[in-house]
Amino acid sequence: MTNIPDYFGSLVFDDRVMKAMLSANTYRSLKKTIKEGASLDLSVANAVASAMKDWAISKGATHFTHWFQPLTGITAEKHDSFISPAPDGGVIMEFSGKELIKGEPDASSFPSGGLRATFEARGYTAWDPTSYAFIKDKTLCIPTAFCSYSGHALDKKTPLLRSMEALNKQALRILRLFGHTDVKRVNTSVGAEQEYFLIDRELYKKRKDLIFTGRTLFGAKSPKGQEMDDHYFGVIKPRVQEFMSDLDEELWKLGVYAKTEHNEVAPAQHELAPIFTTTNIATDQNQLTMEIMQKVASKHGLVCLLHEKPFAGVNGSGKHNNWSMATDKGVNLLSPGETPYDNAQFLIFLCAVIKAVDDYQDLLRIAVATAGNDHRLGAQEAPPAVVSIFLGDELTAIMDAIVNDKPYSAQEKTTMKLGVDTLPKFNRDETDRNRTSPFAFTGNKFEFRMLGSSNSIACTNIMLNSAVAESLRIYADRLENAENFDEKLHEMIKKTFSDHRRIIFNGNGYDEKWILEAEERGLSNYRTTPDCMPHLLDEKNVKMLTGLGVFTIEELQSRCEIMLENYCKAVIIEANTMVDMSRKEILPAIVKYSADVAMNLSRKKTVLPELACNFEKTLVSKLSILIDRIDETTDELENATLEVRDVSDTIQQGYAIRDTLLGKMSELRAVCDEAERITSEEYWPMPNYGELFFGV
Ligand code: ADP
Ligand code: MG
Numbered sequence: 140m141t142n143i144p145d146y147f148g149s150l151v152f153d154d155r156v157m158k159a160m161l162s163a164n165t166y167r168s169l170k171k172t173i174k175e176g177a178s179l180d181l182s183v184a185n186a187v188a189s190a191m192k193d194w195a196i197s198k199g200a201t202h203f204t205h206w207f208q209p210l211t212g213i214t215a216e217k218h219d220s221f222i223s224p225a226p227d228g229g230v231i232m233e234f235s236g237k238e239l240i241k242g243e244p245d246a247s248s249f250p251s252g253g254l255r256a257t258f259e260a261r262g263y264t265a266w267d268p269t270s271y272a273f274i275k276d277k278t279l280c281i282p283t284a285f286c287s288y289s290g291h292a293l294d295k296k297t298p299l300l301r302s303m304e305a306l307n308k309q310a311l312r313i314l315r316l317f318g319h320t321d322v323k324r325v326n327t328s329v330g331a332e333q334e335y336f337l338i339d340r341e342l343y344k345k346r347k348d349l350i351f352t353g354r355t356l357f358g359a360k361s362p363k364g365q366e367m368d369d370h371y372f373g374v375i376k377p378r379v380q381e382f383m384s385d386l387d388e389e390l391w392k393l394g395v396y397a398k399t400e401h402n403e404v405a406p407a408q409h410e411l412a413p414i415f416t417t418t419n420i421a422t423d424q425n426q427l428t429m430e431i432m433q434k435v436a437s438k439h440g441l442v443c444l445l446h447e448k449p450f451a452g453v454n455g456s457g458k459h460n461n462w463s464m465a466t467d468k469g470v471n472l473l474s475p476g477e478t479p480y481d482n483a484q485f486l487i488f489l490c491a492v493i494k495a496v497d498d499y500q501d502l503l504r505i506a507v508a509t510a511g512n513d514h515r516l517g518a519q520e521a522p523p524a525v526v527s528i529f530l531g532d533e534l535t536a537i538m539d540a541i542v543n544d545k546p547y548s549a550q551e552k553t554t555m556k557l558g559v560d561t562l563p564k565f566n567r568d569e570t571d572r573n574r575t576s577p578f579a580f581t582g583n584k585f586e587f588r589m590l591g592s593s594n595s596i597a598c599t600n601i602m603l604n605s606a607v608a609e610s611l612r613i614y615a616d617r618l619e620n621a622e623n624f625d626e627k628l629h630e631m632i633k634k635t636f637s638d639h640r641r642i643i644f645n646g647n648g649y650d651e652k653w654i655l656e657a658e659e660r661g662l663s664n665y666r667t668t669p670d671c672m673p674h675l676l677d678e679k680n681v682k683m684l685t686g687l688g689v690f691t692i693e694e695l696q697s698r699c700e701i702m703l704e705n706y707c708k709a710v711i712i713e714a715n716t717m718v719d720m721s722r723k724e725i726l727p728a729i730v731k732y733s734a735d736v737a738m739n740l741s742r743k744k745t746v747l748p749e750l751a752c753n754f755e756k757t758l759v760s761k762l763s764i765l766i767d768r769i770d771e772t773t774d775e776l777e778n779a780t781l782e783v784r785d786v787s788d789t790i791q792q793g794y795a796i797r798d799t800l801l802g803k804m805s806e807l808r809a810v811c812d813e814a815e816r817i818t819s820e821e822y823w824p825m826p827n828y829g830e831l832f833f834g835v
Pocket of ligand 1: 328329331332412413414415416461462463464471581583584
């Protein structure tokens with residue numbers, strides 16, 4: 140391929156293309172819409188649509204689609220071609236402003252959690268001009284929001300945009316108080332580091348569990364796993380290297396700033412990190428990245444696994460959401476400044492995050508709750524299910540000094556009196572040695588590490604933006620009415636630090652002792668999805684999210700329902716797959732193996748009756764016992780699944796899964812894995828862990 144700058148973004152209708160292809164007036168109107176959310180009139184939309192069409196056709200596109208993010212967690216598209224009949228029997232290529240702005244996919248089979256009555260099956264999609272259109276598979280993709288006709292959001296983008304708006308509004312109020320009247324917009328920025336596994340496609344095809352559920356439901360430990368730590372940042376295998384180069388190239392064409400690709404801790408595990416960008420673009424790009432990863436993998440005879448826990452016994456995959464707030468003047472609001480004045484402003488934004496995370500721990504946990512991610516959180520490899528903040532030593536010392544009216548270091552003689560003019564200068568502490576914290580301050584941004592690898596980052600950022608907007612709203616209300624700004628500011632920062640001290644934890648998050656301490660501190664610890672999800676509808680959460688206009692109550696109810704339903708469906712499919720594999724593959728294999736061994740044993744005995752044949756005898760007897768246990772446990776799992784399926788209330792169904800089904804699944808896995816350990820590889824009906832890990 141040619142020079143990267145030559146093809147970077149070549150499949151994106153970005154600012155460069157807009158400038159080149161739109162008239163000056165159209166360009167100006169569109170930019171105004173993008174920057175300030177001004178509404179767009181139809182003549183402008185028509186001009187943009189026509190330019191988009193010409194550009195897309197010149198790049199080989201034949202179709203267009205509104206690209207959206209329904210509540211299934213993946214993206215959806217419905218392709219229409221540009222062609223329109225011409226009077227002479229030929230075709231002309233058409234694309235109107237109306238088609239650009241609004242689409243009407245038949246939405247009846249997307250989950251709506253009761254928001255869209257069936258008689259009103261259609262939803263509509265609406266163009267999001269703040270995220271660039273792009274070409275994928277000869278199709279012009281237009282990023283859109285997805286709503287019902289009654290105006291309820293049926294997707295993840297709509298509330299995300301609303302949450303960004305809420306944060307913008309409240310952050311601007313604070314900035315005005317600091318005299319920044321020139322700032323027009325505050326955006327949140329996100330860089331989402333993405334982990335994934337790559338395995339050989341031929342091996343994948345031989346495992347129903349991977350095909351149906353994305354993870355292995357059986358599998359004895361391989362003699363070698365991740366214990367040598369030799370994979371992390373290790374040499375990348377040639378086939379993986381080719382995949383990564385191809386992936387980078389495809390992503391670059393789509394304008395995604397894929398920056399680093401490296402191996403991760405577990406064998407066959409890798410990571411991709413992009414350069415951060417505005418949150419809604421980062422969200423679209425992360426969805427796109429996950430999709431392209433899977434496509435590129437299949438071109439290389441590989442399968443990209445995005446499940447949070449594809450294999451027992453080695454690390455699962457997560458996603459790190461690096462998050463900050465920045466003004467349209469390019470100032471990062473979470474960057475400590477050079478002067479006391481800047482630092483006071485930094486501290487109030489820092490306080491807003493600390494308060495937000497403590498007040499809405501549950502929402503951050505809920506945002507990452509899926510059946511898959513429940514296997515990671517709290518499993519000694521990923522952050523615990525308890526949300527806490529790592530601030531680092533220096534900021535924690537500053538915080539304690541402010542709370543106690545003490546100097547914050549030996550050198551610093553003055554107490555931390557926090558007038559805007561009196562705050563001492565402190566250095567930016569970039570030392571993030573703590574990889575076990577779910578929410579770590581890393582110098583000028585926060586890194587939230589609880590996301591699962593397959594999660595859309597939308598939910599996390601909706602909650603984070605909203606919770607921080609709420610803190611800022613409360614601060615702004617108080618500061619705007621303060622008689623003495625400096626005093627009020629000091630009081631509020633001090634109060635935040637002392638009220639929310641419990642959420643700060645700089646120690647080892649994987650330590651069992653921390654979980655006990657967290658309980659004493661009153662932090663919530665929701666281990667599973669059914670534990671946390673119902674709290675979405677807690678009064679304080681509903682009040683905050685509806686108050687800021689991010690969700691309506693109906694939208695929250697529908698989300699709670701859908702997320703729980705997804706959880707239940709996912710686990711029930713896993714249970715059914717286990718029963719199927721156990722009966723049709725595992726039991727027959729062990730039966731055959733033990734029968735063959737028994738046959739050999741009896742032949743041997745006929746020829747050489749004096750031999751003890753202890754090995755064969757023990758093996759046949761062990762296998763026979765296991766066969767019966769597997770059979771019984773399979774029956775039990777099947778019955779448990781049928782019982783769970785009949786529970787009609789989704790919350791109760793979730794509890795039943797948590798309390799009975801998961802346990803039965805582990806039992807069945809344990810006996811099957813035991814059988815795998817003593818069964819000849821020749822007979823075992825599916826590729827084992829060793830082959831999957833080291834088969835590429
Ligand atoms: P590392 O985690 O390896 O130390 P960095 O901290 O530089 O690397 O970056 C990790 C991720 O954080 C990258 O995706 C990067 O683009 C992103 N990032 C850096 N600054 C910001 C910011 N201000 N807002 C959001 N994300 C950021
Ligand atoms: Mg990082």
